[in-house]
Amino acid sequence: MISTQKNKMKNPRYMEILQKNIRDALSVQHVILLESRKILDDLRFIEVLAPVIGPSSDPGIRGAKRVSFDYYGKQYKIMSSMILYKQALIRAFDNVYAFAPNVRLEPLANTNSDRHLCEFYQLDLEMKDKTIEDVMKITEIFLEKLLYKVDLLCKDILSDYNRNLIIPSGPFPKIPYSKIVDIADSEGFPMLYGDEIPWEVEVELSKHACKPFWIVDYPAGSRGFYYKVNPDDPSLLLTMDLIYPHGFGEASSGGERETDVRRIHYLLRESGENLEEYAWYLEMLKTDGQNSAGLGIGVERLTRYVLGFDTIDKCTAFPKKPGVYSI
Numbered sequence: 001m002i003s004t005q006k007n008k009m010k011n012p013r014y015m016e017i018l019q020k021n022i023r024d025a026l027s028v029q030h031v032i033l034l035e036s037r038k039i040l041d042d043l044r045f046i047e048v049l050a051p052v053i054g055p056s057s058d059p060g061i062r063g064a065k066r067v068s069f070d071y072y073g074k075q076y077k078i079m080s081s082m083i084l085y086k087q088a089l090i091r092a093f094d095n096v097y098a099f100a101p102n103v104r105l106e107p108l109a110n111t112n113s114d115r116h117l118c119e120f121y122q123l124d125l126e127m128k129d130k131t132i133e134d135v136m137k138i139t140e141i142f143l144e145k146l147l148y149k150v151d152l153l154c155k156d157i158l159s160d161y162n163r164n165l166i167i168p169s170g171p172f173p174k175i176p177y178s179k180i181v182d183i184a185d186s187e188g189f190p191m192l193y194g195d196e197i198p199w200e201v202e203v204e205l206s207k208h209a210c211k212p213f214w215i216v217d218y219p220a221g222s223r224g225f226y227y228k229v230n231p232d233d234p235s236l237l238l239t240m241d242l243i244y245p246h247g248f249g250e251a252s253s254g255g256e257r258e259t260d261v262r263r264i265h266y267l268l269r270e271s272g273e274n275l276e277e278y279a280w281y282l283e284m285l286k287t288d289g290q291n292s293a294g295l296g297i298g299v300e301r302l303t304r305y306v307l308g309f310d311t312i313d314k315c316t317a318f319p320k321k322p323g324v325y326s327i
Ligand code: ASN
Pocket: 058, 060, 061, 081, 083, 122, 124, 253, 254, 255, 294, 295, 296, 297
């Protein structure tokens, strides 16, 4: 909360960041950033600096709103995800990554969520000419190496929280979306085929898991326009989510990129998007589209998982919770 002389907050954030738990989270996050860079460098990824603003940004953000503002008389967006820009960058390099800021005005219903922030960072990866299967394999290798190093280097901090971090090795189990629909039904959260998976169901599944797992085979039309239709079964999309075990929920989402401009055009128009915002993207795909696949790993969620913390707001210096006015 903003504090004034008259209305001083008891615990302003600039005081809270002196607390042990927040300093520990930021120290662990520092190691996550440092070791991720080393591992990705070994895997021959190049780091790029992410754009923060632009004419278009990801509209497929689960009920959250994007921030628009006037940019010299034109409408610009603050990045909700750099997905479209990753597809541009992959034309210049084989493998790219960025620690990219994402701003998403989450629904107020997520104010007390243990996993939602309106401003967060995503470790975005994109790989040229790779399939969804390749991305899952590389992510499994990356996570195993990273968690091993973070566990080793942050041993003392983790032991202060009795955190016994399990280092998972691939392949992680893959659960098809259709099976989740059945499970949701039996757990008392009926959902229609094609709906987003309710958070409650995701957390329940996560609680019962002792290793990260993938959710795959989402139905066509259920997710972002930039995910490719499975050529072997056009009723499905080549997209996946990664879920942490022990109740920590979603770690990542990604997939193989759609290159069929006509389909993208149709989906954008159908969802009421302003096509002008996407003119550069459609033009790029039309003239020099590139097959690629990738995913984004939430950095604060990863930090929370490593430490086993109850809420995500402890895993960033200046958390922005939906509807809460804070510094
Ligand atoms: N990071 C995701 C991807 O790479 C997109 C997103 O964040 N919405 O597919």
